[in-house]
Amino acid sequence: MLRFLLLIWLLPVSVFAQTTLRVVDEQSGEPVPYASLKGNNQQAYVADENGVITLTIAVQTEMQLSHVAFQSRQVTVPDSGELTISMQRAETSLTEVVVSSFDSERPLLEQAAGIARVAESELYRFNETSLVHAFNTKPGIRVEERAPASYRISIRGSSLRAPFGVRNVKVYWNGIPFTAADGTTPLNMLDLSNIQNTEIIKGPAGSIYGAGNGGVISFKSDLRVTENRIGTDFSLGDFGLMRYRIGVDQQMEEGGIKVSYAKQRSDGYREHTAMDREVLQVTGYFKPSDKQRLTTQLLYSDLFYELPGALTAAQREEDPRQARPGSAAQNASIDQQSMYGVLSHDYQINPNFSNKTSIYINTVDFENPFNLDYKKETQYSYGGRSSFTYDGAWGPIPVRLIGGGEYQFSKTAAQNFGNRGGMADTVRFSDELLTTTAFLFQQIEAELSDRFLMTLGLSENFSSFDIARNIDAINGMPSTAKRTFDPVIIPRIALSAKLNPTAALHASISSGFSPPTIDEVRTNEGTINLDLEAEKGINYELGYRGSFNQGRVNVDGSVFYFQLDETITTYTNEQGVVLFRNAGATDQKGIEFLVDYALIRNQLAFVQELKLTHTFAGHYFTFADFMQGENDYSGNDLTGVAPHTVVNQLDIRTRPGFYVNFTHQFVDDIPLNDANTVYQEAYHLVNARTGWRGTAGNKLDLEVFAGVENMLNASYSLGNDLNPFGGRYFQPAATRNFYGGIKVGLKY
Template sequence: MFRNLLLLLVVLFPCITFAQTSIQVLDAQSGEAVPFVSLKGNNLPSFVADENGQVNLSLEEAAEIRFSHVAYESQEVLVPVSGTLVVSLQPAANALAEVVVSSFETERPLLEQAAGIVRVSEADLFRFNETSVVHAFNTKPGIRVEERAPASYRISIRGSSLRAPFGVRNVKVYWNGIPFTAADGTTPLNMLDVANLQNTEIIKGPAGSIYGAGNGGVISFSSSPEITENRISTDLSFGDFGMTRYRFGLSQQMEEGGIKVSYVRQKADGYRDHTAMDREVVQLTGHFKPSEKQLLTTQLLYSDLFYELPGALTASQVAENPRQARPGSAAQNASIDQQSMYGVVSHDYQFHPKFSNKTSIYINTVDFENPFNLDYKKETQFSYGGRTSFTYDGNWGSIPVRLIGGGEYQFSNTAAQNFGNRGGQADTVRFSDELLTRTAFLFQQLEAELSERFLLTLGLSENFSSFDIARNIDAIRGMPSQARRTFDPVIVPRIALSGKLNEQSAVHGSISSGFSPPTIDEVRTNEGTINLDLEAEKGINYEVGYRSSFRQGRVNVDISAFYFKLDETITTFTNPDGVVLFRNAGATDQKGMEALVDYALIRKQLSFIQELKLTHTFTGHYFTFADFMKGENDFSGNDLTGVAPHTVVNQVDLRTRPGFYLNFTHQFVDDTPLNDANTVYQEAYHLVNTRLGWRGSAGTTLDLEVFAGVENLGNASYSLGNDLNPFGGRYFQPAAPRNFYGGIKVGVKY
């Protein structure tokens, strides 16, 4: 009996088939097969399509499977148990109509946005050495990031660094939805590592109608909290001048969310004497969905940063030895030692298909120590704040509208002490202050789709700010004192109109107001002065622009022109002791034009060269002092200090089917005036950077990348950030000559 049954099975076995699904993956635009697409579903092993875009699956039941490829938009597909299935993937969003940005609290395609907005993606950061954001940001028109020493940043959006001798001012910065700019107007941008930034959106020009103070613009950083897979990853890079950087990351999915942790350590000796830096950053993220209507995100960020300050040099010192530090900087241990911790909770709630809310709150602590050539500063700060916004999508008659309203509040309490500096150690206390700063604003915005072509935006905010300075110890004057400044409430409006010419192009125009009160560091300077007469800057910006996308996103154009009129402009000057002070300088006229054009010469996934893309940007900033008297000198009509009139960037990006890639960047920066009299200039220079490498996978679980690069390939002599209007002719902070770097990245899915 058993022998007969076995014989029957042997005879029938060739006729038995198992249910199977045959899948073909195609390019939705060209119809060509897309090779090596990754397929992943819940509780299923990972699969990879072959070089012909084909894969066969054996499933017990129909399943939702995610198809993903580096060059295409990911797509969720319901795969049946058996049969033949064709999956068409859209090429990754390169067209402006497909790039969605969330600026002005509303997610819309960039083509529809009526503002000067640029996006810095993670891929932009990976075109360079991943030790800072400097080179990636400087490829964008209208944006200028300076790094006078490793981790010593200064950001200029359309010339806004005029009042920032150090640090980031006059620009509002957000990180994962919370205000990263402190209540006192300063931003510790150097506390963040590139690993904490997956996407950046930059609004150029005043955006106070919805983001509060800051004439320069708004920078919104985000590190995606969503965890889509279990993964361990690590990076290691190294370079000239003692640079090392390593990162470890872990992401773990949970039933309704996940957690992610990363640790980064970066060290460098620096090109110049006394320019060492050391930074550690830990980020812990939680992503949870309590219900279908709710999303809860938690963030914990700790950063420990130390870097030395070499100081600026005169022209003769640069000619003698550009690597030297300013005399006295090393002896006095001029440096920054700063530890900061952010705790963040964000909650998204969809009350109704048309009505939602997002609320974020944070707590921040900072310990700051800054020995300098002339003094020694210590600060301890505790601050908290939050932001909430409500969004309603509905109709006003036959007109679709979106209403947005909300508010933001920030408070900081700082214990600040200034001492004498004796050989790098804190000496006798000079003055000790308690600083209380408050800032708040309410905002509301209406978006009305007047027709299929026209989108009208009306925005308005009401802004409030004040600070209190309690001088508990004043060794110079001998008497404690109290100072308080409350700025009058400021109404900041904005009107914008975007009009589609067709599905591939649009024009836009806007009128927006802005204001920027002085920061606490500008009112209370290092030599002990409290300048309560310093007024807030106020300005109005007029802007028009054109955006278009042709040949299915292969060619993209973004052009804008603007005129910004700024009153009570805050500028810097240096007293004979070398202390930077501030004053209002009348008015400035800022006319400009910015343009970006990119086009793909080759985009074929099956060819050896899968993509060859060229990008060109132009920045023309024609900024002048409209009304500026400095003692008996009339500088009206002079070019604005620290602003290059012309900047040009050319980029080439090459990607091949075997995984090799090449990124090439050339940047030209025009002559830049370094003093208000326009008698000293930073000479024009050409800067060339390049990176090449290989990215690939081993099986379905291991990702690998090896890379190397050269910074300043042409060995240009330049300063990546100069001191403006300094005493004693100390203008220049020489940047590194030609230097090399390399590294490796490994990621493992589990």
């Protein structure tokens, strides 16, 4: 009887034993107050001001721990006892954002350069069909899309020499050079799902990344596999927009495999602007040992899009949706299939010494009927990059030494035909193109004191191209042309000075160069311009970064002066073919500024976060020395660059999961010719998105969303033709349009 009474007395203790959780900041170890813990039954427990949660559960349970300023995580809560759980900050301040620019992982606060970061969450503030709007929220960066998938990128005015495509900017994807050896970048191959985070260096970074005065864009996918998951997205929009994606993550012992397939199509706002793209990415992530990480990637893209061509002012007023006369009849379009195979290896040789090596092979089939001709190309290329890092000391001074090299080779069979009703006609010329580029780089980072970090970098650059013209129907004789550029040495010196733990000044002097691309040397009308010289420039920059009020307020600003010699500019002949020339020098003075602040950040309130962001770019760029025949354009504003750009953003996130993203962008008048007689008028562009994100238990993630682009129905061009023949400047962008979609993720 006594044993029975004792059992009855102890039973409630065993069934209703308490569990105490202590939630702490992973970095500082400080308590995280008011974190929310939620189980399958959706009952929520909230930590007190000391980060302590006390709860009573019958059995061990998987639960979701979240906080507005930290990354959410799954935790296994025992049925009794005490447990300390650490949470990783959600990078709400500049002191917490770590970037790997200049091949060195350091907090953004310590980086002595103009660097912009586009997080995955910023890509998903818009319709998820392209990176255009997200990139255009960053000061000094402008991405143009004259037709769906027809991109042009300008970093501090670097698109001056890009009538089409991405030039003068070096692009990397998961550590491999995505910019080909010939200087072109197939950015439109990528679906947004192939990109999770992006770092952008504004201005020349040749000391460690080689050619490209505009800067460097580094795209990164999340290669790790942390759970078994299947997810799918589906969205629809005006002008025939449709996109869907399906992805599977499968864990394996010490690694895993990811497979993602995305398809996107649209009819386009204008006539003859249809687009269709399929992208498949397969990623393998493995850890052969504690010191090694091995990743393999296969990326296949099949892209087709139509080219409507630019309109005159009169045609734009008559009907902005029309295509340039002849574009549809000649089937002006791009049809491109490309495949990348990538192998990357990270090796921590010892605690102080590590290596990162990536190699790739790439094949491209390219077909481009245009109003004036028909181009076919088949390209095979390969290359790689290897970087060694040593962390040690030089006497009492901690140093980081970085050294390595990069090599790229491409072989292209290129043929140009006449265009008869959209079909390839008689061959005009046929070339075999060989392009090689390589460079070595060295960098030392010295921590002169707790406050001062000095960086010295240097690269030695080599490039050449070889053109064998096997068929020449114009001149009647085969020929060869070869150009080997003189080796170019590119230095950089930079200094970062901490004013306090959350604020720093930075200054840098960096050189850059950019040889002409193969498309600029070998133009569509058949000439080979061996006289084009490489652009060379030097950039002076001074900046400030700071975070205040525990990361609620962040400021990032800089002023710069960039001098560019042998500037490559474009002009158009009477047949409408774009040609290139060196045009003297440019002076580019600018100021760029970003501030964001959280008016509300409260885990317990209905509105958990209300955040405002403002950016400003003032680009005062002029031709310093530019003669065109008898015309002296010296002192004119640089073609294609808006002197002022302002962006305002409002983000609201609520406890039930509803959110609102609002974006306003002002773009000033843009000169469209070197004479500064034709301008794109200033415009205001407003975009908005709202939706709900939530979970159903521990296994299912859901999101539904809807949005509107060009809310004010502004008349504008998201990219214009510069210095065109016949006054065809304008590529009208879409009027007000709507979209919506759903995302589902299931853990298994």
